[in-house]
Amino acid sequence: MRNNTPRHTFSTAMVIGTLGVAAVVTFAAKGACGEGIAECDAQKTPMTGLTKLSSKPDVSKLDAAVLDDQNVPMRKRMETFVKLLQSRIVDAVAREESSGSTEGRPSEFLVESWERKEGGEGISCVLQDGSVFEKAGINVSVVYGALPPSAIRQMSADHGGLVERIGYETEGPNAEVDSMPFFATGISIVIHPRNPFAPTSHMNYRYFELAHPKTLKDGSPNPRYSEEPAAWWFGGGSDLTPIYLFEEDARHFHKTLKDAADTEDPTFYPAWKKWCDKYFWLNHRNESRGVGGVFFDDLTLPAITSFKTTYIPVLDGEKRKNQVLLSEKQHDRESLFRTVRALGNAFVDAYIPLVHARKDTPHTDVHKEWQRLRRGRYVEFNLIYDRGTKFGLMTPGARMESILMSLPLHARWEYMESTTGTGRHNSSAALRAKAEDEAQYSAEEMEARRAIQAVLEQPVDWL
Amino acid sequence: MRNNTPRHTFSTAMVIGTLGVAAVVTFAAKGACGEGIAECDAQKTPMTGLTKLSSKPDVSKLDAAVLDDQNVPMRKRMETFVKLLQSRIVDAVAREESSGSTEGRPSEFLVESWERKEGGEGISCVLQDGSVFEKAGINVSVVYGALPPSAIRQMSADHGGLVERIGYETEGPNAEVDSMPFFATGISIVIHPRNPFAPTSHMNYRYFELAHPKTLKDGSPNPRYSEEPAAWWFGGGSDLTPIYLFEEDARHFHKTLKDAADTEDPTFYPAWKKWCDKYFWLNHRNESRGVGGVFFDDLTLPAITSFKTTYIPVLDGEKRKNQVLLSEKQHDRESLFRTVRALGNAFVDAYIPLVHARKDTPHTDVHKEWQRLRRGRYVEFNLIYDRGTKFGLMTPGARMESILMSLPLHARWEYMESTTGTGRHNSSAALRAKAEDEAQYSAEEMEARRAIQAVLEQPVDWL
Numbered sequence: 001m002r003n004n005t006p007r008h009t010f011s012t013a014m015v016i017g018t019l020g021v022a023a024v025v026t027f028a029a030k031g032a033c034g035e036g037i038a039e040c041d042a043q044k045t046p047m048t049g050l051t052k053l054s055s056k057p058d059v060s061k062l063d064a065a066v067l068d069d070q071n072v073p074m075r076k077r078m079e080t081f082v083k084l085l086q087s088r089i090v091d092a093v094a095r096e097e098s099s100g101s102t103e104g105r106p107s108e109f110l111v112e113s114w115e116r117k118e119g120g121e122g123i124s125c126v127l128q129d130g131s132v133f134e135k136a137g138i139n140v141s142v143v144y145g146a147l148p149p150s151a152i153r154q155m156s157a158d159h160g161g162l163v164e165r166i167g168y169e170t171e172g173p174n175a176e177v178d179s180m181p182f183f184a185t186g187i188s189i190v191i192h193p194r195n196p197f198a199p200t201s202h203m204n205y206r207y208f209e210l211a212h213p214k215t216l217k218d219g220s221p222n223p224r225y226s227e228e229p230a231a232w233w234f235g236g237g238s239d240l241t242p243i244y245l246f247e248e249d250a251r252h253f254h255k256t257l258k259d260a261a262d263t264e265d266p267t268f269y270p271a272w273k274k275w276c277d278k279y280f281w282l283n284h285r286n287e288s289r290g291v292g293g294v295f296f297d298d299l300t301l302p303a304i305t306s307f308k309t310t311y312i313p314v315l316d317g318e319k320r321k322n323q324v325l326l327s328e329k330q331h332d333r334e335s336l337f338r339t340v341r342a343l344g345n346a347f348v349d350a351y352i353p354l355v356h357a358r359k360d361t362p363h364t365d366v367h368k369e370w371q372r373l374r375r376g377r378y379v380e381f382n383l384i385y386d387r388g389t390k391f392g393l394m395t396p397g398a399r400m401e402s403i404l405m406s407l408p409l410h411a412r413w414e415y416m417e418s419t420t421g422t423g424r425h426n427s428s429a430a431l432r433a434k435a436e437d438e439a440q441y442s443a444e445e446m447e448a449r450r451a452i453q454a455v456l457e458q459p460v461d462w463l
Numbered sequence: 464m465r466n467n468t469p470r471h472t473f474s475t476a477m478v479i480g481t482l483g484v485a486a487v488v489t490f491a492a493k494g495a496c497g498e499g500i501a502e503c504d505a506q507k508t509p510m511t512g513l514t515k516l517s518s519k520p521d522v523s524k525l526d527a528a529v530l531d532d533q534n535v536p537m538r539k540r541m542e543t544f545v546k547l548l549q550s551r552i553v554d555a556v557a558r559e560e561s562s563g564s565t566e567g568r569p570s571e572f573l574v575e576s577w578e579r580k581e582g583g584e585g586i587s588c589v590l591q592d593g594s595v596f597e598k599a600g601i602n603v604s605v606v607y608g609a610l611p612p613s614a615i616r617q618m619s620a621d622h623g624g625l626v627e628r629i630g631y632e633t634e635g636p637n638a639e640v641d642s643m644p645f646f647a648t649g650i651s652i653v654i655h656p657r658n659p660f661a662p663t664s665h666m667n668y669r670y671f672e673l674a675h676p677k678t679l680k681d682g683s684p685n686p687r688y689s690e691e692p693a694a695w696w697f698g699g700g701s702d703l704t705p706i707y708l709f710e711e712d713a714r715h716f717h718k719t720l721k722d723a724a725d726t727e728d729p730t731f732y733p734a735w736k737k738w739c740d741k742y743f744w745l746n747h748r749n750e751s752r753g754v755g756g757v758f759f760d761d762l763t764l765p766a767i768t769s770f771k772t773t774y775i776p777v778l779d780g781e782k783r784k785n786q787v788l789l790s791e792k793q794h795d796r797e798s799l800f801r802t803v804r805a806l807g808n809a810f811v812d813a814y815i816p817l818v819h820a821r822k823d824t825p826h827t828d829v830h831k832e833w834q835r836l837r838r839g840r841y842v843e844f845n846l847i848y849d850r851g852t853k854f855g856l857m858t859p860g861a862r863m864e865s866i867l868m869s870l871p872l873h874a875r876w877e878y879m880e881s882t883t884g885t886g887r888h889n890s891s892a893a894l895r896a897k898a899e900d901e902a903q904y905s906a907e908e909m910e911a912r913r914a915i916q917a918v919l920e921q922p923v924d925w926l
Contacts (some may be wrong), residue, residue: 053891110879112892124892126878163759284856284863365788376870383846384856393747393847400747400885401893407839407876413867415589416573427864428516429587451819 028288049441051114057123057426059087075183078207082140082187085344090125090138092348101359104131119144124402127225130360136191137405171184181211196243198358201351205236205344208299233300234340241290243371249354250291254462257294260342264335264437267314267327272296275317277459282381287456289381372412379411419449514577520586522550538646541670545650546604548807553588553601555811560595564822567594582607587865595822599654600868603790609642644674653869659706661821664814668699668807673675696763697803704753706834708915712817713754716924719813720757723805727798730790735759740922745844750919752844835875842874882912
């Protein structure tokens, strides 16, 4: 009956990091099931055997020395970085989980590694319904292949005209190339603790390359071929979503990220803090997803951006004309990679102590209700706004379980909830709900809800 | 800090029915807060006092005789119909709720009526966290005003070129009009029962009119002015979302709708059943939201559609070239209105007996878990696909609480859930999860989950 629905479309997806913004790239497929990232849609050819389970990510074959070795291609260095970081974060989360809490029985990570036939692999680590963590997803992926120009244009905002700037004719009768070799690797994390006083956190760092094709569309050798990438850029960010506000937690998280970014350039944190507030904004709620952190995209050198500047442009996500914040430092790819490593490495120190400190805080069903209501907003952000999630959802053949593991185990939606309801200031129903809540909940609880709501509606400079 | 974000955009929304497909129309505002549907965004001018609470919708001033009176404008007749229907459905739901269940304490409807300063009103009736119902939202609205052509084009798929077909120059230097008078009224319902064996249902019926403006853009009288609308159409549907499958429930629901539609034309049900399956499809999950029902849009006479047919086109939602299913009956607006009334009136008989029969079915936490997982898919559909919800969410100033009251009180997302996980057929992690589920749950439970999943993945002809 459903033969006319689009579910049989054989397009496919490369899931870069599989969680978080700009994490997914879609491209037109050649009609083969094997084009999918690792597993086929159940109704296409089954690909059982391409995934395998283990108790933790295997990093025994990785060489940490490549991280600092400029003679090794950046692809390999970033891949090594995200895999080592994944292992370290999985260890830190597992340690926190096994150290126990007053709630539930400890749970273990489900670690699944998969391969992409045409090139690439990934490792998904998910811990669910544990004693300390409600859900923790820590994914890495490395994918490569050939992308048509239309797909490359989707990869980021600023890179809309990237193909053209690189200088190949890609469309029309004079097209020199019909696709470009592409590489992407990244790490993506979403962690929802169980205790309502412990905050949720999300982190994603990724690296992209476009390469010169060896041959042109007509089969002739490409005179501009080079081993050096035609373009490359980093993107990513880390952000915190508390259920109840502890200002010292927000400050600690921001301070740890700022210290990490400052090691390379003090202009980074202020710009990327602002961009983060902008990106994680739920416009229909007039509130932020959380208390922010850092966020950036298109981090590369001026030569391959549309900005004609000597120094690296440090954007803050604003769409103002000629809006480029200039760093006073002359960067190279090494310093940008060091920045990304510093921010990624800072995650454990920025976040895990907050969970450790709050995981046993006594709480009641009232606190869990509020937690689930805030979780509902997290669901709203990820399904409505998040670029990576949206691309992934639109892509038959993508690994949906990885994309949607960012969603919490539990969420709740209340009509006219009195602290957050969008009509609460001018609706009779909301005023009645408020009176009921005030009769039902303690003054402390109402105050605590309003405190977090206030900073969500009006983001704060924490440092 | 947030002055550069788009949340201060003074566009606005008319929420037609406020739930369900095509229920929301957005248009550029004149910058005034009062353009909003009923309540302003909190950060604009407060409009306290425009809403009022009551215990149930007031229908004392409505005259049921207008329903059959062809001398009364259709606007008034449809408005009267949806308001009387709302009252009847609220009564039926409240009766079911107060008759009690083994769970929880009975809850009451929160009935809020609001006015739109520039023209229009609405009544939102929501019952939440009751003994029989987890959440039940039953909304009506009547809104009118002037819409720019760009907004009219968004109102439905087939009416994309409606303004042009009606024949006014609306853009460019020769534009005759810069807006058209507009009227919309509708009823929208989403009901989530508490018992996991009782199904969720959604219903929405709506009527739109575009009128000839009295004067043209330059202020001169419009030579084509007429009291008759320039265009009108009906849209709507009713559908059922069971958590566990009872085939007799699905058959009863479909049979009741089919009988209602057949009174006017036996071609309606088969076409609209198919359109319903198509519309409520979660493409990223390869499954339907539920077991369907009926769904249609753009229901009008051939004169004001782009289809050159003698008889009314009965579409089934397919985007095939020249795809028009012809009814053998010659319809007029009366017969179409009778169809909409028959379908709307059938809702109580189609749905409430299913809740009544299932509301006390014994169940455990295992059943509630499955219910919440299915609720999560409902959230996914409404936030990702539903046209009305999406329009509403993109519209600052819309009454978000009404738009989002379609969301359940509780939802759940599990990684690699073994009955529904999109990668379950070919992932090692899913196979392990399946083995764990089979060890944990009874064979009956696993079978029951698979039974509903099977009909969601492969919609069935119930009659």
